[in-house]
Amino acid sequence: xxxxxxxxxxxxxxxxxxxxxxxxxxxxxxxxxxxxxxxxxxxxxxxxxxxxxxxxxxxxxxxxxxxxxxxxxxxxxxxxxxxxxxxxxxxxxxxxxxxxxxxxxxxxxxxxxxxxxxxxxxxxxxxxxxxxxxxxxxxxxxxxxxxxxxxxxxxxxxxxxxxxxxxxxxxxxxxxxxxxxxxxxxxxxxxxxxxxxxxxxxxxxxxxxxxxxxxxxxxxxxxxxxxxxxxxxxxxxxxxxxxxxxxxxxxxxxxxxxxxxxxxxxxxxxxxxxxxxxxxxxxxxxxxxxxxxxxxxxxxxxxxxxxxxxxxxxxxxxxxxxxxxxxxxxxxxxxxxxxxxxxxxxxxxxxxxxxxxxxxxxxxxxxxxxxxxxxxxxxxxxxxxxxxxxxx
Numbered sequence: 001x002x003x004x005x006x007x008x009x010x011x012x013x014x015x016x017x018x019x020x021x022x023x024x025x026x027x028x029x030x031x032x033x034x035x036x037x038x039x040x041x042x043x044x045x046x047x048x049x050x051x052x053x054x055x056x057x058x059x060x061x062x063x064x065x066x067x068x069x070x071x072x073x074x075x076x077x078x079x080x081x082x083x084x085x086x087x088x089x090x091x092x093x094x095x096x097x098x099x100x101x102x103x104x105x106x107x108x109x110x111x112x113x114x115x116x117x118x119x120x121x122x123x124x125x126x127x128x129x130x131x132x133x134x135x136x137x138x139x140x141x142x143x144x145x146x147x148x149x150x151x152x153x154x155x156x157x158x159x160x161x162x163x164x165x166x167x168x169x170x171x172x173x174x175x176x177x178x179x180x181x182x183x184x185x186x187x188x189x190x191x192x193x194x195x196x197x198x199x200x201x202x203x204x205x206x207x208x209x210x211x212x213x214x215x216x217x218x219x220x221x222x223x224x225x226x227x228x229x230x231x232x233x234x235x236x237x238x239x240x241x242x243x244x245x246x247x248x249x250x251x252x253x254x255x256x257x258x259x260x261x262x263x264x265x266x267x268x269x270x271x272x273x274x275x276x277x278x279x280x281x282x283x284x285x286x287x288x289x290x291x292x293x294x295x296x297x298x299x300x301x302x303x304x305x306x307x308x309x310x311x312x313x314x315x316x317x318x319x320x321x322x323x324x325x326x327x328x329x330x331x332x333x334x335x336x337x338x339x340x341x342x343x344x345x346x347x348x349x350x351x352x353x354x355x356x357x358x359x360x361x362x363x364x365x366x367x368x369x370x371x372x373x374x375x376x377x378x379x380x381x382x383x384x385x386x387x388x389x390x391x392x
Contacts, residue, residue, distance in 0.1 A: 007139075007140065007143045007369070007373060009372055009373060009376050012136065012140060012373075012376065013376055013379070015136060016133065016136055016137070016380050017380075019129055019132055019133040019136065020133065020380065020381075022129050023126065023129050023130060023133060023386060026122060026125065026126040026129065027126065027386075029122065030119075030122060030123065030126065033087050033090070033119070034084060034085055034086055034087050035080070035085050035086040035087065035090065036087075036119065036122075036123055037123075037126075038085070039123075040080060040085050040086055041086060041090055041116070041119070041120075041123070042120060042123055044073070044076075044077060044080070044086070044094050045094070045113065045116060045120060047073050048073060048094065048097050048098065048101070048109075048113055049113065051066075051069055051070065051073065051101060052097075052101060052106055052109055052110055052113070055101065055104075055106055067102060070098055070101055070102045073098060074095070074098050077091060077094055077095060077098070090116065090119075093112055093113075093115050093116055094112075094113075094116075096112040097109045097110075097112040097113045100112060130383070130386055133383060133386070134383035137377070137380065137382065137383050138383070140373055140376070140377050141377070143373060144370050144373045144374055144377070147366045147367075147369050147370040147373070148366075148367075148370050150366055151363045151366040151367050151370070154350060154359055154362060154363050154366070155363055157347050157350045157351060157354050157359060158343060158351075158354070159354045159355060160339070160340035160343045160344060160351050160354065160355050161336040161337075161339055161340050162336050162337050162340040163340075163355055164340075164344050164351075164352050164355065166337055166340065167337050167340040167341040167344050168341075169337075170291060170328075170334070170337040170338065170341060171291050171341060173321065173324065173325060174289060174290070174291040174325065176321055177289070177318070177321040177322055177325060178287075178288045178289065180314070180315070180317065180318035180321055181287055181288075181305060181309055181314070181318060181322070182287060182288070183318070184309055184312050184313075184314030184315065184318050185287055185312060187312075187314075188241075188312040188313065188314075189240065189241040189242055189279075189280075190240055190241070190242050191240060192240065192241070192312075192313070193237060193238050193239070193240065194228055194236070194237060194238075194239050194240060194241060194243065194244050195228040195229070195237040195238070197240070197241045198221070198224065198225060198228060198241070199225065199228075200311055200312075201241075201279060202215070202221055202225070204308055204311075208304045208308070209300055209301045209304045210287065210301075210304050210305055210308045211286040211287040211288075211301075211305075212279065212287070212308075213275065213278035213279055214275075215272070215274070215275040216274045216275060216278060218274060219271065219272055219273065219274035219275045220271040220272065221271070221272045221275055222271075223267060223268035223271045223272065224244075224268040224269065224271065224272040226268070227264070227265070227268050232260070233259065233260070235258055235259050236259050236265065241276075241279070241280075242280075244269070244276065245276060245280060247265060247269060248266070248269055248273075252266075287305065289301060289302060289305070291338060291341065292338070292342075295329055295334060295335045295338070298329060298334070299326070299329045299330070302322060302325055302326050302329065303326060305322060306319060306322040306323060306326065309322060
């Protein structure tokens, strides 16, 4: 969230003072005329203007309605005159316009109505000045609230325990380890013989936390493991994991020619197929770690993964990446970087400024600006009290 733009206090005071002087001048000019400042005169003019504009009638019934409307306005005008809510001169002008309209002399009614144009213009000018003053005043109030809210928000930004570069390096290190471990796993499935690969995968799937899928319900890896331990099944044992997945596509004749009894091979593959498919499918295995995981969980999983990578024959670089992350977890540095990464993700540039020590100055500036604006605002009357305003 960007900080709100600073408001030019001298410019506000100059414009507000100018508006206030103009409002006071106009109010002094019009305050001796009843009904002008209160809006009664404008309301009667608007009613008569609408009456004249809608004066075209075509039958006797419409004429009666028109005359009734004229009489209604005349009665209200008489009441306002008796209550002294309008100046006598203005009452006479409005009454003349109504009498002309009643006689269907709309030209004369409009001519009488226009005698109050200049006064109406001054009243409109006063209202526009008051609206502008209100907008200016409320705008400063909004700015004060925004500055205080922004200062309060920035005060709540915690300081990250590490720099943004170090936090980004943690995420990059986790991604690099995930890529290296995934590559080692895929290489293991395509390179190592099935007699070694399947027992290793089955052991890793039994609660080690590595992420290799365990045999799902309905699958049985025992028949295929039995074949892999049979010395007579040399061709079967020497195939890779992916080589085993090709066998269901072979014909019975080809399977018999290559490996002996095709029915035995197919029964073993069918029994273990859901497990073999889960190992193959990327969506089912979860060897990847996330930097957002709980450190205690990560510590157990990462230790198991490093051991598993050693059994897979992974490169020294992949194992070293895992060991570096483990060292970071043991020292507590990983948790600090993890917390810093979350803060940078949640607070963005504000967290970076907090780390650099720049946020305190921004908060002080906002608080000072809000205080100066509040002090400046006290020198001017509220928009709802302009009727008692005096020249500054």
